[in-house]
Amino acid sequence: MxxxxxxxxxxxxxxxxxxxxxxxxxxxxxxxxxxxxxxxxxxxxxADILGVSLAQAIRPLTGAQLDAWLSEPVNAALLRAALADPAHRLLLATDAAVVAALAASPAALALVTADASVLAALLALPLLRAGLLASAVGMEALLASATPLALLAADATWWADYTASTALTATAIPAMTGLTSPSGVAAASTYSSYNADKAMDKNSSTYWRSASGNTGNQWLKYTFPEPVHLHTVSLINYASSYGVEHFRVEYSDNDSTWQAAMADTTLPMDATPRDFPLMAPGRHRYWRLYILDGYSTTYVQCTEFDLKGWL
Missing domain, CATH: 4.10.860 (DNA Excision Repair, Uvrb; Chain A)
Structure with a gap:
């Protein structure tokens, strides 16, 4: 019983x-x-019977077993009700064995991420947040939707924990030695003397430069060999009046239709390395730094452009 x-x-x-x-x-x-x-x-x-009973039921289960258990509508309803109640939620989210099972179950994570207020309350609990970020299944649930990403980005500690996760295989633009080497494809809207790969070579003494007279609506693009999820754009501006002034990062699945991964942002006219969070749910192959304008009307230059995330 x-x-x-x-x-x-x-x-x-x-x-x-x-x-x-x-x-x-x-x-x-x-x-x-x-x-x-x-x-x-x-x-x-x-008495807090619901939380205690659920904890006892979930504690010994693997992720696959919890998926099967939640396939019964009555069990899914019980977990949904417990997650919505602060006391029951706290009981579940502070039990290490329960957290491990939840973080390994796609069905449970679908319930965890379904309500923004519930997810925010759960992410505030260190044990559960750590459990999600240590699990590949948990990470997939978080990066698949805009709501978890926005919640994580709103808290500096949460975002730092998220981007430091090693549950998935890390990726970034490699140190480019040409437009197509060592991998992927670098490209630019225009260039003069210094092509796109010069902003992706991990060398702060080189840079990309647009064609003369082209300072607005320019872009630097990198095509990954396969779709990736990216969480950060790293930039080093050209420290003069030829630098980038306003920009955003965009992504595409077909190299034709583009969506913004961040709001339009001002890049100061100096060579300080800066990181900016990206809000792009899912995985995408085509990414670009879209330059709205530069500080000069002659041409625009960018020293370093890098993108970081997971395969």
Missing amino acids: TLLSFRDDFLANADARLAQLDVAGASETDLLMAGALYKMAAAVGQ
């Missing part, structure tokens, strides 16, 4: 026994016993 079934059976029996009591004709002993039963029923009814 589970705790939930015990509670239900106990309350049903207590209710039936109390309903049979003839208060007017009952003895003092009967009234005392009925009072004690009433107090017991009240305590059992108010």
Whole structure:
């Protein structure tokens, strides 16, 4: 018998026994016993049985077993209700074995990430956040949707923990020695003397330069060999009036239709390395630094452009 079934059976029996009591004709002993039963029923009814019972059920399960358990609608409903209740949620999210099972179960993670307020409350609990970030299944659930990414990016500690995760294989633009070597493809909207790979060679003494007279609506693009999820763009501006002034990062699945991975941003006119978070759910192959304008009207230059994330 589970705790939930015990509670239900106990309350049903207590209710039936109390309903049979003839208060007017009952003895003092009967009234005392009925009072004690009433107090017991009240305590059992108010006890945190849901969270305790769920923790006991989930604790020994693997991710696959929890997926199977949650395929039963009544079990999914119980977990959904527990996650929505602060006390039950805290009980589950501070139990290491429960967290391990949740983080390994796509079905459980679908419930965890379905409600932004619930997810925010769960991410605030260090044990559960660490469990999600240490699990490949947990990371896949987080990077698949805009809501988890926005919540993570809103907290500097959460974002640092997220980008430091080693649950997935890290990737970045390699140190380019040409437009197509060592891998991927570097390209630019225009160039003069210094092509796109010069901004992707991990060398701060080289840079890309647009064609003369082209300072607005320019871009540096890198095509990964396969779709990737990216969380950070790293930039070193050209430290003069020829540097980038306003930019954003965009991504595409077909090299034709582009979506913004961040808001339009100002890049100061100096050579300080800077990182900016990217909000692009899922994985995509084509990425570009879209330069809205530069500080000069002659041409625009960028020293270093890098993208970081996971395969």
